[in-house]
Amino acid sequence: MIAGLVNFFGEARYAKQRWRLLQAVLVVIVIADFFVPRAHTYYFWQTIPGWSAGFGFVSCVAIIFISKFIGHSGGIMRDEDYYD
Amino acid sequence: MIEWLHPAFLMLLGALVLPLLRGVWQKSLSVLVPILALISVAQMTAGSSGHVHFAGVDLVLFQADQLSLVFAWVFAIMAVIGNIYAWHITDTGQRVAAFLYISSAFGVVFAGDWFTLLVAWEVMALASAYLIFASANAAAVAAGFRYLMVHVAGGVLLFGGIILHGVQTGSYLIGPLDHGQGGLAYNLILISFMLNAAVPPLSAWLTDAYPEATVTGAVFLSAFTTKTAVYVLIRNYPGAEVLIGFGVAMALYGVVFAVLENDCRRLLGYHIISQVGYMVAAVGMGTEMALNGAASHAFAHILYKGLLFMGAGAVILMTGRRKLTELGGLYRTMPITVCLYMIGALAISAFPLFSGFVSKSMIISAAAGDHRAAVALLLTVASSGTFLHTGLKLPYYMFFGKDCGLRPAEPPRNMLLAMGIAAVFCIGIGVFPQLLYAQLPYPVDYHPYSGAHVTESLGVLMFTLLAFVLFLKYLDPEKTISLDTDWVYRRGASLFMWIARRPVLIWEQWLTTLGDGAGLRLLHRLSRGSLRVDMMVIDAIVNGVALTALRLGSVLRQLQTGIVSHYAVVMVAGLILLLGWPLYIAMGAP
Incomplete structure (x- = not known):
């Protein structure tokens, strides 16, 4: 069972199914976010359905590109033998 | 007792x-x-x-x-x-x-x-x-x-x-x-x-x-x-506010460096820093809920981070490789390791039903409850980054992705057992948070499994996954190392050695040459002069003193009669003189 599960995420032939599954999960999460009760919210944005989805997506994109920019342009990433 | x-x-x-x-x-x-x-x-x-x-x-x-x-x-x-x-x-x-x-x-x-x-x-x-x-x-x-x-x-x-x-x-x-x-x-x-x-x-x-x-x-x-x-x-x-800024900076710093990292355990190390950032920030907030959050997150963190290090360690032990650029495709022969690692990854990413969900969210809620919107939002950004690296990038390039051609076996059973026990705790704490909450320093009035909280967390995490899938090619690990603040003492040490080898050595050699040439000649002349002074002046003085002492000795010898009563008289006279003189002065000498 474990091997089957792991293979589903590894094998190229399941790529289409994985993509569809992801889309379905994303849609369900956003729809569910419209219907959950929001009794304890601290900030106004928490009352906007789907805000966390957008926030997560934007955060991830920002992390990838800002980090790579800093790494390449900021002189942080160096050859592996830098200290040798 | x-x-x-x-x-x-x-x-x-x-x-x-x-x-x-x-x-x-x-x-x-x-x-x-x-x-x-x-x-x-x-x-x-x-x-x-x-x-x-x-x-x-x-x-x-x-x-x-x-x-x-x-x-x-x-x-x-x-x-x-x-x-x-x-x-x-x-x-x-x-x-x-x-x-x-x-x-x-x-x-x-x-x-x-x-x-x-x-x-x-x-x-x-x-x-x-x-x-x-x-x-x-x-x-x-x-x-x-x-x-x-x-x-x-x-x-x-x-x-x-x-x-x-x-x-x-x-x-x-x-x-x-x-x-x-x-x-x-x-x-x-x-x-x-x-x-x-x-x-x-x-x-x-x-x-x-x-x-x-x-x-x-x-x-x-x-x-x-x-x-x-x-x-x-x-x-x-507790409540040292300076820690809030440091904690949030730490949480994000670890995430940024993890993007750049190629060594699997160094990447996990950056995520220790990131996760400890949540705890440090919580200590800075200092409210009961925040301190509970720091303690519970430390508890959960030790177990899931241990599990992640065990997973990465298993790969290193079985393949002898540690760079993401040299790994990939191991899922075929190490499915159990993949599964156990992923449980740790889902726990650190704070997926519902896993341990990080019930502890990390306590810190973020404490920040929100303490009216620190920026802290709460930035820590949420860091959560997205945590899942991106430990939950997606690392396992993708280590276990899936490009096939590196290696077909290692699963690690020894004791390692799998240890990982299994850690995995049970990661899920157990997530499913039964009250067991952990009951151990915390302050009474807990926090319920992580509200509908809004679950959808909010899943929203952040699953859309992070979407961004990962869409921008995967930009995340490819590169054969580099990242400069960190250890540069100061690693390069500082070479600078120190350079100073020792160049300026200090040159100065020392110059001094030696000076000493051998002009310096030595000067020293010779000086020593000859001092020899003369020694013989003519010092020796003369010493000889004179010795001769005088000898003469004085022979005079004194004549005074020594060897009769005890003579000595006693001299001692008594001396005593009278010693005591009498101050007394004479004190009584007001005329």
């Missing part, structure tokens, strides 16, 4: 007995003693303590309250898991070092006075360094020395702070330091704690040294040093 044995003492005793045993006996003892330590922790109740009066100072060798107990619990659990994971090793030295390391970690969480804490703190640095040296290659030895150097420096700061604090307050008992004070003692101790908590810019020792440690050693390292630092911060610096 002590109803339980100090677990630090148990581990210390174990460390002494281990080298006497061989083979399966040693292995069995290495698991049995941590189990005994776990039982001993289970028997403790808040409030027990033991005092010793030593050299004029009241030492509190152990003092248990709810806060120390929650850390002791997870330390004991991790001690058992770590030693099961290390069952197969044959290096007695590593076992003993791990025992001493765990013992000193217990020593810190039960220390009631600063001196006990200091001793445990130093032992912790030394014992943990051995786990790095034990890799026995040039890179590890160099990293081990750097690690030791940084921690010894931190220990000196702590020592100085303790002495100052003791002199100023007259007390060596541990407790919240007055953070209005902000004096030198306060800052020295805080800096030494922040160093062990790996707060940037004092964090580079962690990502420098942990990836060089042995496969089993890194598992222990990931658990104890930074978390004892979190413990002492909660104990001594």
